[in-house]
Amino acid sequence: MQNVLVGYSKALYATWFYYKPARLLLDAGEGIVHVLGKRIFGIRKVFLSHGHEDHIAGLPSLVNLRNLSNGDREIPIEVHHPAGDPFIRYLKEYLGKKQDQRLRYSLSWHPLEAGDTVPVEIARRPVRVAAFPVAHTRGWQSLGYRVEEQRQVLRPEFAEAEPREVGALIAERGRAAVVEEVWHPLLVYTGDCTPPEDPAPFRGADVLLVDSTFLDADELEESRQRHGHIDASLRLAAEAGVRHLVLVHLSNRHGKREVLEAVDRAAERHGRPPRLGYFYEDRYVPLRGAAD
Ligand SMILES: [Zn+2]
Ligand SMILES: [Zn+2]
Numbered sequence: 001m002q003n004v005l006v007g008y009s010k011a012l013y014a015t016w017f018y019y020k021p022a023r024l025l026l027d028a029g030e031g032i033v034h035v036l037g038k039r040i041f042g043i044r045k046v047f048l049s050h051g052h053e054d055h056i057a058g059l060p061s062l063v064n065l066r067n068l069s070n071g072d073r074e075i076p077i078e079v080h081h082p083a084g085d086p087f088i089r090y091l092k093e094y095l096g097k098k099q100d101q102r103l104r105y106s107l108s109w110h111p112l113e114a115g116d117t118v119p120v121e122i123a124r125r126p127v128r129v130a131a132f133p134v135a136h137t138r139g140w141q142s143l144g145y146r147v148e149e150q151r152q153v154l155r156p157e158f159a160e161a162e163p164r165e166v167g168a169l170i171a172e173r174g175r176a177a178v179v180e181e182v183w184h185p186l187l188v189y190t191g192d193c194t195p196p197e198d199p200a201p202f203r204g205a206d207v208l209l210v211d212s213t214f215l216d217a218d219e220l221e222e223s224r225q226r227h228g229h230i231d232a233s234l235r236l237a238a239e240a241g242v243r244h245l246v247l248v249h250l251s252n253r254h255g256k257r258e259v260l261e262a263v264d265r266a267a268e269r270h271g272r273p274p275r276l277g278y279f280y281e282d283r284y285v286p287l288r289g290a291a292d
Helices: 032-042 059-068 086-100 163-173 217-223 230-240 256-270
Strands: 005-010 014-019 024-026 045-047 077-082 107-112 117-120 127-134 142-154 179-189 207-211 244-248 275-280 283-287
Touching (some): 005 032, 059 086, 077 127, 086 107, 127 179
Parallel strands (some): 077 107, 179 207, 207 244, 244 275
Antiparallel strands (some): 005 014, 117 127, 127 142
């Protein structure tokens, strides 16, 4: 996990994840420069889910250190963000002043709507980030992000074909009749949100990072906040056939034992995903999954 995904997550404090294979940063809470050090020069694109402090407060330090510390200071940074989020607009104005004072690289801002996609050039196969709507902020749209890789798969009618038959089928019918291109979700990140009702954006994800601030529906209801909970996260993983569920944005009101008990209760109701774990601060803590 640590060689693919580095991050920090604790509700109210900070949340961000650096996904190394695509060199992108999902959210930008405090602590990025401290944890990543020189690796900040790897970051090409930043995707902000919404403008709450715990998801954006690390961006000014990142922008500053990329300008001043030793490394490749020419690499541009693109910041993709939900259109219409007023807090991100203030941040952009603030960092715009900085930009006027001669940043050595290009810092650009790209408003997104749900359904928009952004290509990621760095990867071996075509990869893109797709934005989808989540319920968290009131009055403007928060976004979750799906990192997808383009793959060629056999069309359903040929799914049972033996590998050695495939060449002959293509020769006979043409490639397009036998093979189709799909966008496979490598990693899906919800940002902050109430439990998603539609499993479609999460279907078949290799890794899902999902808001699990609270233990269960009762605790969420009591809080009157717009966040997720552990029970709903396991339910979503089961409904969507997620391979590796990572609970994030955990509240520090809960000790490890309470988290483990909530996971066990949820697993009794919904089953365990093949792989399972959670982020607490900058640590990924693996838990027993169905495949272990
Ligand atoms: Zn928030
Ligand atoms: Zn948050």
